Amino acid sequence: MDKRLLALVPEALRHVLATVAWQWVGLVGNVALVWVIAQVASSLVTGVAVPQVAWPLLAAGVVLRVVAARLAARESFAASQDVKRVLRRRIYEKLLAMGPSYTDQVPTAEVVQLSVEGCEQLETYFGQYLPQLFYAVLAPVTLFAVVAPVSLPAAAVLLLCVPLIPATIVAVQKVAKRILGKYWDQYAELGDSFLENLQGLTTLKIYQADAARHEAMNQEAERFRTITMKVLSMQLNSIIVMDIVALGGAVAGIAVALFATAAGAIDLFGCLFVVLISADFFLPMRQLGSYFHVAMNGMAASEKIFRLLELPEPPARTLAPKAGDAFCLRDVTFGYVPEREVLHGVGLEVPACGMTAIVGESGSGKSTIAALLCGRLPGYSGEALLGEAQVRDLDPAALARYVTYVGLGARLFAGTVRDNLLMAAPGVSEEELWAALKMANLADYLRSQEGLDTRLTEGAANLSGGQRQRLALARAVLHKTPVYVFDEATSNVDVESEEAIMAAVRNLAATHAVVLISHRLANVTDAQRIYVMERGHVAGEGTHEELLSACPEYASLWRTQSELENVTKGQSLCQLQEVTADGGQE
């Protein structure tokens, strides 16, 4: 019995005790029935009349058994409902408390398994195993009190044999614990790779790597099958052992009663009564043994649930930003893992209005700064302030109302364009929706379709990449917040889309704080302030002109990109000239 589990769901304990009480009432009914049957059988042999009380007792026994069985089942159901409800709520609250970065500590697949399968297993623990645990102690003691006046030696032998069953359970427990621990590990592993492969199926197909992954998953599934079979065979074997012990105990009790009858110590009724009741001494313990395996499964799941519930949580964030608050980073250091620092003493300021750009080579830490500003990386050191509050102390919901993040992975959902836009700003007028679409240069295209009712498939796969990004931008613009963070919002889009997005971003920057992360320097030349990142630190800051003269890293990046773009333009020109020469056209 795990005390932590009981403490976790104290409400369920009331139902567990009620289940035990009703089981006990059922046992009393059973004793009455056995008493009547033994009386009737012995009277048939001896010819002595059956006592008058037997018939009302028979009726009472039947009623008690039926009613008690129903009520015990109802209470057991109530206990398991409580457990599932409470545990799932606790897991959900834990995830909320851990915040969006919970995946750093526990994979989503494991959380899903624990909330579904894990909680189901605990349902059996509370609904069946726990009541049976109490009842399996109470029943033999009660029966001893009933049988002892009939035959003390038989009652004593029966009672003494009962603990042999838990003794075998304890012997099995060590092995069971090890096997079940492995079972859950394999289960979680299989769930993880299934989820990942399913999410990446398109990529696997593109590279024809699906067959290899399929094979790897088959091997994992085979390992899971093997361990499941081990669990089952361990359970069946131990049930056989428990049956032998239970039958052996009953036989010993019956033998004692027979000897006592032969010696004249008890009459025929007494002998029959002991014979008929002896199995009831062992049945509850035997039943406990079979629930025990399911309970062990639940215990193994509960270990994992506790591990999840005990994961460290970031301190409660309660502060909210005030109107006009601006971001300011001072000497900020951060690493995703302790052994590798990604930002080293970064300092930057984002004024409450205007465009602040962050540029730098790939991997220099730009997106990390964006994530930090959005409160997703609370484990930084130094000062990341919004107004006077540390970003890590701000309530995530309040921060989400203050900062809109638009990244490459902005998700568009299946449904209409209107649905996707309204999720950012419920209740806004049609005019405002169209104004945002116009800003993102998407209005004309959508008018040629079905307007705001244009249907999008999952992930807006029926739009082009550029259209998707422009729609994500329109949605962001509708989400009226004082600060916008654009992380590579113009990556992988055509020139037309890039120009449209940049025009919208500049427009926004006229009245809001905009942080623009872009690998393309041409997009940031008119930013009020540009920060140049290099390997996690700020290598330079200033306007485009200031940086060209004062920051060699920026000047070098600018030169490389300009040359590249000139070469590309030159090639296009050459190709155009070739076409003109060949075709003789102007």
Ligand SMILES: Nc1ncnc2c1ncn2[C@@H]1O[C@H](COP(=O)(O)OP(=O)(O)OP(=O)(O)O)[C@@H](O)[C@H]1O
């Ligand atoms: N979730 C993560 N876990 C561990 N390391 C990470 C994680 N995300 C980023 N990093 C590491 O942090 C460093 C900075 O990454 P970041 O994404 O901030 O760079 P970036 O400048 O935005 O790059 P890019 O221009 O390619 O998007 C990289 O070395 C990267 O390997």
